[in-house]
Amino acid sequence: MRRVKSLVDTKALFCKNHVKLPKKIDLDSELKSLAYLRKKHNGDSHHDIANTLEKIATAYNDIGDPNNYLNYSLEVLLIRQQLSKNKVNAEILSSLFHIINAYQLLGDSSNSLKYALQSLKISYALYPNKNHPNIANAMNKVAIAYNDLGQHENFLQLSLEALKIREDFLGASHPDVASSYNTVALAYRKKGEMQKFYDFALKALEMRKKLLGPEHQDIATSLNNVALAHRSLGNYSIALDYANEALAMRKNIYSNYHADIVSSYDTCAILHTDIGKPQKSLELLQDALTIAQKIYPPNHPKMASINLNLAIAYKDLDDLENFLKYSFISLNMRRTLYGDKHPDIADSLNNVAIAYRNLGDHENGLKYALESLNMFREIYEDKDHLDIARGYVNVANAYHSMGDIEKFFQNALKAIDMSKKLGYWFNTLIATVLTNLAICYKNLGQLDYYLNYTTQALAIREKILDKEHPDIANALYKCAIGHYNLADESSFFKIAKKSLSMFAKIHGTENVAEVANLFQAMAVFRFKANDYESFFEYSTRALDVRQNLHLEAHPSLVVSLYFVARAFGCMGDPQKEEIYLLKALNMKKVILDCHRIYISLDNAAELVFENTPGVLLDRKEERLEDSLERRHLVICHHPDCRSRCVELKTGLEREGYKICMNQSDRSAKSIESMFEQIEMSSAILVFMDKNLNEDRSNRLEILFAAEIGIPMIGIKVDDDFELQEWLLNLMVDRKMFDLDRVKNFDLFIKKLAREVELIRI
Numbered sequence: 014m015r016r017v018k019s020l021v022d023t024k025a026l027f028c029k030n031h032v033k034l035p036k037k038i039d040l041d042s043e044l045k046s047l048a049y050l051r052k053k054h055n056g057d058s059h060h061d062i063a064n065t066l067e068k069i070a071t072a073y074n075d076i077g078d079p080n081n082y083l084n085y086s087l088e089v090l091l092i093r094q095q096l097s098k099n100k101v102n103a104e105i106l107s108s109l110f111h112i113i114n115a116y117q118l119l120g121d122s123s124n125s126l127k128y129a130l131q132s133l134k135i136s137y138a139l140y141p142n143k144n145h146p147n148i149a150n151a152m153n154k155v156a157i158a159y160n161d162l163g164q165h166e167n168f169l170q171l172s173l174e175a176l177k178i179r180e181d182f183l184g185a186s187h188p189d190v191a192s193s194y195n196t197v198a199l200a201y202r203k204k205g206e207m208q209k210f211y212d213f214a215l216k217a218l219e220m221r222k223k224l225l226g227p228e229h230q231d232i233a234t235s236l237n238n239v240a241l242a243h244r245s246l247g248n249y250s251i252a253l254d255y256a257n258e259a260l261a262m263r264k265n266i267y268s269n270y271h272a273d274i275v276s277s278y279d280t281c282a283i284l285h286t287d288i289g290k291p292q293k294s295l296e297l298l299q300d301a302l303t304i305a306q307k308i309y310p311p312n313h314p315k316m317a318s319i320n321l322n323l324a325i326a327y328k329d330l331d332d333l334e335n336f337l338k339y340s341f342i343s344l345n346m347r348r349t350l351y352g353d354k355h356p357d358i359a360d361s362l363n364n365v366a367i368a369y370r371n372l373g374d375h376e377n378g379l380k381y382a383l384e385s386l387n388m389f390r391e392i393y394e395d396k397d398h399l400d401i402a403r404g405y406v407n408v409a410n411a412y413h414s415m416g417d418i419e420k421f422f423q424n425a426l427k428a429i430d431m432s433k434k435l436g437y438w439f440n441t442l443i444a445t446v447l448t449n450l451a452i453c454y455k456n457l458g459q460l461d462y463y464l465n466y467t468t469q470a471l472a473i474r475e476k477i478l479d480k481e482h483p484d485i486a487n488a489l490y491k492c493a494i495g496h497y498n499l500a501d502e503s504s505f506f507k508i509a510k511k512s513l514s515m516f517a518k519i520h521g522t523e524n525v526a527e528v529a530n531l532f533q534a535m536a537v538f539r540f541k542a543n544d545y546e547s548f549f550e551y552s553t554r555a556l557d558v559r560q561n562l563h564l565e566a567h568p569s570l571v572v573s574l575y576f577v578a579r580a581f582g583c584m585g586d587p588q589k590e591e592i593y594l595l596k597a598l599n600m601k602k603v604i605l606d607c608h609r610i611y612i613s614l615d616n617a618a619e620l621v622f623e624n625t626p627g628v629l630l631d632r633k634e635e636r637l638e639d640s641l642e643r644r645h646l647v648i649c650h651h652p653d654c655r656s657r658c659v660e661l662k663t664g665l666e667r668e669g670y671k672i673c674m675n676q677s678d679r680s681a682k683s684i685e686s687m688f689e690q691i692e693m694s695s696a697i698l699v700f701m702d703k704n705l706n707e708d709r710s711n712r713l714e715i716l717f718a719a720e721i722g723i724p725m726i727g728i729k730v731d732d733d734f735e736l737q738e739w740l741l742n743l744m745v746d747r748k749m750f751d752l753d754r755v756k757n758f759d760l761f762i763k764k765l766a767r768e769v770e771l772i773r774i
Contacts, residue, residue: 040072063092070111076268083115101135106147113154120314120350126158146182146189149175153196160203163355163392169200191220205399205435211242233262237280247439249477253284275305282322289482291329298323317346324364337368356400359388363407370414379411402431406442413449425450444473464495486515490527494622502538529558533621536576545583552576566600568612575614598688599720645671647691650700651708657730664762688717696724696772702731719743724772728752
């Protein structure tokens with residue numbers, strides 16, 4: 014029987030030879046050798062057969078075939094156990110290491126831990142001083158198995174112990190020490206300590222480059238991990254550079270079908286999603302899935318991960334059905350793999366929650382978000398962790414979508430505090446929750462807080478996204494709203510112009526609702542500064558965009574028409590002012606009648622950034638439903654006729670009518686409330702005297718009443734009065750009363766009241 018090599022000078026052996034790169038195994042040649050050896054030894058167990066089987070297993074691992082890697086490794090272990098008569102030795106330990114690796118590649122965490130614990134027990138038996146690289150190797154295997162089972166505290170503790178053993182035994186510069194740095198980095202990542210993740214990943218990369226030359230599979234692994242570390246710190250562009258370098262190196266080292274290439278495609282895809290390129294992400298993930306399906310079983314952690322990332326790519330492409338579909342595929346795979354509780358299950362639950370929320374199913378969105386958060390908190394024993402912070406973000410957003418502002422605030426602020434502690438700040442999740450916080454503060458009237466949180470969200474997006482990403486344009490737009498609400502014209506114009514430029518580049522047109530809103534806000538600022546030419550320019554540009562966007566009556570069009578009317582008035586064109594004001598008022602009435610949306614032009618400057626400015630009224634609140642409200646009459650008159658109007662008003666009030674005869678009677682603080690009284694009236698009594706033609710307010714009232722079909726009755730109070738053409742056309746076939754020639758005033762009032770009732774009927 015072949016004697017196992019002495020372990021006396023093991024330290025020298027590891028330190029001297031471990032830096033040599035293994036030669037690539039010729040699989041075909043080794044398969045031929047195996048056939049020859051089986052024939053030579055008549056199928057009996059033999060060391061040469063075991064060694065050749067191990068080479069074949071390793072070759073299958075090198076080409077990314079974990080199934081054959083496992084099968085041949087198991088056969089090696091069986092032969093070596095037979096030859097050693099179940100006594101432990103270094104060769105059996107080596108076989109166990111290969112089996113553990115294979116089970117990890119296949120996603121079988123339970124068997125991975127089972128064989129890893131065996132290997133650690135054998136290592137302690139072989140090396141009683143407990144200070145040997147193989148003990149460190151076994152510890153690493155156990156650590157990684159614990160990680161796969163979601164036990165991240167054990168993962169970190171054992172990884173650090175393995176690192177110390179390797180440093181003590183092998184010195185500060187050795188490939189195995191670099192490997193331990195890499196494992197410790199991943200352990201810190203799982204713990205949510207991202208700066209330490211980056212520090213150890215970078216140490217591993219630098220040491221591997223120094224020891225292994227310019228191109229090596231371990232260097233590619235470190236490049237990929239440094240990419241992930243930069244991503245966790247929000248450095249997405251730098252991360253993508255590292256990820257692309259890792260992918261290129263792996264393509265040079267391996268054939269197309271290898272697990273490491275799948276991993277690189279996956280990393281590059283995630284980063285393209287992060288920087289707002291979901292189509293590229295989808296293409297990379299589809300490539301990854303094609304390879305993964307050839308090398309992995311259907312229920313494998315990597316398959317679940319790819320499906321989860323596919324879901325995210327579909328979400329960013331607004332394909333919400335596929336977003337939900339692939340989120341559930343990933344969730345079901347992970348439940349099959351891990352049972353009831355695992356960080357990856359909680360991660361998939363998070364995605365399902367977001368999918369439901371985006372589809373408008375807010376109850377299921379909240380249900381799955383809470384299930385995810387509670388699982389994360391249980392796994393990490395409610396200690397600060399990146400996954401828990403993400404869980405709070407998702408729950409906060411779920412409550413926000415349901416309108417539960419109190420619970421939104423509770424969870425959002427927890428997410429922000431925890432993210433700051435963990436250094437997990439520069440990411441889209443935090444940007445989103447900051448934006449939602451801003452919106453809530455705005456609704457509460459706390460405009461300083463709105464600007465503060467939108468500014469923070471903008472800073473995050475500018476750091477992590479491409480310069481011309483739509484989310485940056487939208488974040489700038491929200492900051493512009495903040496400066497507008499605080500009347501900070503200088504800051505508003507600076508940010509608004511940047512936002513307008515980005516929207517134009519992104520959409521290739523100005524026909525975007527946000528662009529119209531920004532133009533309208535610019536107009537308001539210039540009006541306040543008495544810059545009427547700019548007021549006119551920006552108002553008409555806003556109207557042009559909105560007319561292109563809305564072919565039918567729309568609340569935002571009402572606002573724009575109103576501002577253009579004001580702009581024409583400021584520019585000294587009262588005729589066009591009347592035209593646009595009447596258009597605005599008429600459209601306002603159509604929207605109220607048809608859609609029960611009430612638009613207040615008194616507050617037009619506050620409606621600039623509302624894409625649907627207006628309040629949806631309940632039936633009981635509709636201002637035109639109550640027939641009693643329509644009993645009142647409006648007397649349209651010039652102030653010089655006030656005494657005659659008071660006389661008529663008193664007489665009609667005795668008949669039970671409510672009369673509005675001037676601005677104070679109409680509770681009118683503005684032109685809009687004046688017109689609302691006309692809208693709600695039964696009829697308009699037009700006092701016709703020599704001043705009527707010169708009174709702009711009367712003219713607008715009469716034109717509006719005619720536009721919306723309110724009946725009008727002429728009350729002549731001046732024999733010298735002559736109807737101008739505009740009024741003559743409106744009063745054709747309308748009843749006229751001559752108050753100037755009345756002898757019996759009471760009889761006159763009776764006749765007028767009868768006419769009003771006929772009109773009402």
